[in-house]
Amino acid sequence: MFFASDNWAGAHPAITEHLAREAAGYASAYGTSDLDQRIEAEFNTIFEREVAVFFVATGTAANSLALASVSRAGGVTFCHSDAHVNANEGGAPEYLANASRLYPVEGPDGKMDVGALHTAVSRFDVPSVHHGRPMAITMTQATEAGTVYSLDEISAISAIAQSKSLPLHMDGARFANALVALDATPAEMTWKRGVDILSFGATKNGCWCAEAIVFFKPEMAEEMPYIRKRSAQLFSKTRFISAQLDAYFKDGLWMDMARHANAMSDRLRAGLKGSNKARLAWNTSGNEVFAILDKQAAKAAQDKGAKFYDWLPPRETPDMVGKDETLIRLVTSFATTVEEVDRFLDVL
Amino acid sequence: MFFASDNWAGAHPAITEHLAREAAGYASAYGTSDLDQRIEAEFNTIFEREVAVFFVATGTAANSLALASVSRAGGVTFCHSDAHVNANEGGAPEYLANASRLYPVEGPDGKMDVGALHTAVSRFDVPSVHHGRPMAITMTQATEAGTVYSLDEISAISAIAQSKSLPLHMDGARFANALVALDATPAEMTWKRGVDILSFGATKNGCWCAEAIVFFKPEMAEEMPYIRKRSAQLFSKTRFISAQLDAYFKDGLWMDMARHANAMSDRLRAGLKGSNKARLAWNTSGNEVFAILDKQAAKAAQDKGAKFYDWLPPRETPDMVGKDETLIRLVTSFATTVEEVDRFLDVL
Amino acid sequence: MFFASDNWAGAHPAITEHLAREAAGYASAYGTSDLDQRIEAEFNTIFEREVAVFFVATGTAANSLALASVSRAGGVTFCHSDAHVNANEGGAPEYLANASRLYPVEGPDGKMDVGALHTAVSRFDVPSVHHGRPMAITMTQATEAGTVYSLDEISAISAIAQSKSLPLHMDGARFANALVALDATPAEMTWKRGVDILSFGATKNGCWCAEAIVFFKPEMAEEMPYIRKRSAQLFSKTRFISAQLDAYFKDGLWMDMARHANAMSDRLRAGLKGSNKARLAWNTSGNEVFAILDKQAAKAAQDKGAKFYDWLPPRETPDMVGKDETLIRLVTSFATTVEEVDRFLDVL
């Protein structure tokens, strides 16, 4: 009953096996090996266009360096107030992007409200060194609240970005889960809807450590090799990432894993709807479920071995006010089993 | 005949196998799992004292964050002019340590001259906001020139550090190779000789990606958790590093690999001494060999499949002046075979 | 009819005359002259305790370096969303304080709501490298909205700061105007109410360029000399600042100027209350007045020579919705005359 996070799972066996196979022999370092080149080309295929790809160590690094690549003096990046960059990355997006700033925008269900975003960006319409200037919009897909922007919602945000000549970044730490939720292709959910730069996360979806920054306009990536090195994010034995991704992409393993993770969350959602000890805090559609439990039930479940966290920083929905309840987050992954889910629903 | 770098080798089979074994099941993230805790404790054993350990993604990150942990406004860190931090890390040590500065010190054989170091540090004896102020000394062991500081040489440097109340950092990207060269214990080569912080490198010595910052005075590491996160160097599935190190330390595998790598370099050194097409540029004692070849011989060897680089940035020793020669670097690793070495000596 | 900003006024004649007097002869540089020392001591008298004083070039520098002095990795500073540091300093507070972050807190009348502030700070009660950690609270006195925190309101904020062990910074760009509005002493409005660091602004109140950072606990300023130099804020001929402040403090000139500026705003406020073409947007009590004009009246006034700005970024109060009105800011200074005020009220 491990629902604490998708990063509590290890790696898919096919991935570690492939890693072992690729361990022997020599290969040139720093992303120049044949395998590295082949995987980079694979990204072109997956995204149906030529892209520039940069491996980095963590999702935080992917987001931070993506912003660094578009940073400029006085720069301001717009994001949801609950976005990982704003709430969970310990200041890295600012530190690694020349101290440029984040501007939090509100919106229900973890999604930026389009009107609020437009208002926020428009505050900078009159150029002013005092106010600073917009440098990017970043959206999270799937969001931190477990929801997924629809394709049209992505378009609505990219329309604002384009009208203000701003690059649009997507934090895809749970990219595959969002694809499954929308039944969309990677191209449809990104550049075809106006996304310029993607943090492509594979770690939460069955890899050990495989994060990449994908530029859909390769000319935007000119500075990236130096930015990545300056941030100590250039691996020497890059094939250990390439080998993971080789297995990840092979025969659609990545989509299979995401499909499974989402299905396990679907099962959780269905079960919680029928529970009288818990209810869904809001609708989600990826591999995360947010539920409101009365505190005793939560404690009882934990005592019986269920692993999950309160959503942090703690908050409450309007219908929790005055009740002895807690808002928890449940995350499923490629490793989650039907048994785990059912047992959890049982112990509730 | 792969002598380009020790990072061209993959990972030792025992390491990838162990990684595969640890892939199944759940473990808490961000360094909190049982395995992570066990490996951290293992460092205490290896270094014969309580230490604080922080995993990071690259050797550059280890060095940079070590300096970040002691950085202060106006801070200056002293290093050899050829030190990796100064010559090969793309500005990361400055960028990740609040823009603090490096002060290059000269010295033969890649080692800081003790007199030159003392002179350099003493330039700051009169406090001055204009000049800035010393914040650390960093030494590389083994050095970029393939040499190894003797234990007494380490003491001579740490005596300066202590007399000026400066922390002493050691870049141990090739830590195990240096231990073998000196036949010293980890404790003897570090804190017993006055080293305060160590970049412990395992990647070049048979791991995929396993670098750690080791603080011999754990109280110096108080800020590190936040510094590491701010630099996007906190892995989520940390057990993928711990599992590598688990196998690395098991039954002394790490020392065996280093011993083998050094022995292969010894074989190269011996062979080159007897060659009339090449000579040693200077004496080295770890797993790196610097040789002077006439350019035709170098070209011929490369045509026959030998992989190596000129030492970059290019330079020449006094006895090369006016000759059509090139100064190359040969690096051996756990994966180097006797056959490779002998074939290389043959083709010369 | 110049109400655009208090920085449109030049310097008070007594200040430039004194500057001219101090121009002759030699004085040691970088804050070490007798005059510099005397003025530093004067700050002790004014604040009724020993303080550490650092001159800098701009109010933005004062705020930024004050935050730099308490910055730490992952650090978060709480401020009102309209605070100058957050809205008008072009990213300097982040850039000059090691990329630490600002956390905007809402509240009416330009003042942080105490409950909202407490909630915001408390989100960080559970230590987490992901969330970062509080490093300071900063309040603006007088606020950007022209209002003034009462002494008890300052205490309420400092109570939160103290309960969370956070330093409290006050941006006093219009410090003297706030003192006049509260009829308080410098000590009463700062350290006696829990303020630790003050940006003491004199430029807007009749100096050419005289800003200082005042530490009420001098031991908190240990790093400041290096921080200031690193930020290129150490003047060489510091006596040009000291000379200004010498005249500024002499015979209470500074308070006289602030009293006059506030009185001119009082006159504006009184006049606007009786106008049928304009009304006060909200109550203010320093040297700033926020008024709602119908756009034609605003245009007409400008055509007749009145100088003022819309409040930027533009916003509207609830009672402006749907009307053809504009929200303007009027600022008075030591140089404002009764005639200017009355003429402005006339042309409306």
Added chain:
Amino acid sequence: MFFASDNWAGAHPAITEHLAREAAGYASAYGTSDLDQRIEAEFNTIFEREVAVFFVATGTAANSLALASVSRAGGVTFCHSDAHVNANEGGAPEYLANASRLYPVEGPDGKMDVGALHTAVSRFDVPSVHHGRPMAITMTQATEAGTVYSLDEISAISAIAQSKSLPLHMDGARFANALVALDATPAEMTWKRGVDILSFGATKNGCWCAEAIVFFKPEMAEEMPYIRKRSAQLFSKTRFISAQLDAYFKDGLWMDMARHANAMSDRLRAGLKGSNKARLAWNTSGNEVFAILDKQAAKAAQDKGAKFYDWLPPRETPDMVGKDETLIRLVTSFATTVEEVDRFLDVL
């Protein structure tokens, strides 16, 4: 007998008087007033071409922001090891330019050796994220050693800059003194010889505080307004700088002051050549004199009221070795009198 530094002098009476005249009345802030515009245009006249001008608070700021304007990830700036940016600015050039690095180049008399500079820059000819990449060359005119690059020496350095496509920056903290020493026009000593960006210093030459960054290709300055604000270097009441410069340029006051300062150094140089208690350490040609005194003579002079410093950090010339001598720096300014010089030569 004040020879400690040219920043020990106050301001020329004509400058403070003009400042007093400009104090009355209103003027728009942040560099937009008529006077500001007129002074900016004056720079066009002085440099015989259209330039972009940015006032900043200190010479350190001018240098640092000039480098910030050309900074890029992995960037390296070449300078003399004794250059003010490298030796005397407390890390500001790195901190304010996104942590880009300085690369010290040696050369006699405080001037970069052209061969050494070429070698240093050429080390980066093979692109490498590890080594970083050149971003600028900066030279000091007059140098920290009191010498002046000849026009042909400037050309030799700019030839390297141009061959490597690097911008050339000149630190002109003592710009006017160098002009006098070379009997050159501002244009001849800068853009006509390939200088792209100039730190134009007026503070040391009779102003209170007047430093400007001058871009000879205004299109290179596009980011500067935001860079300056981000660094807290945008003055509000800019006319206090413009007014100083207005008087500074009027009727050639600035060149008169520099001519006087240099003449006073000439008188010192002549006198020291005839002394048996002191000798010139090397030839200088601006307003600085470096002399070797036996320590007793130095002490005696100081006891009689002479003010001067050892050159810091302390160093000695070959002919000082083993002698009880000290290397001092003497600086003259617009305020130095013939009597001061003669009295100093007397007391020696």
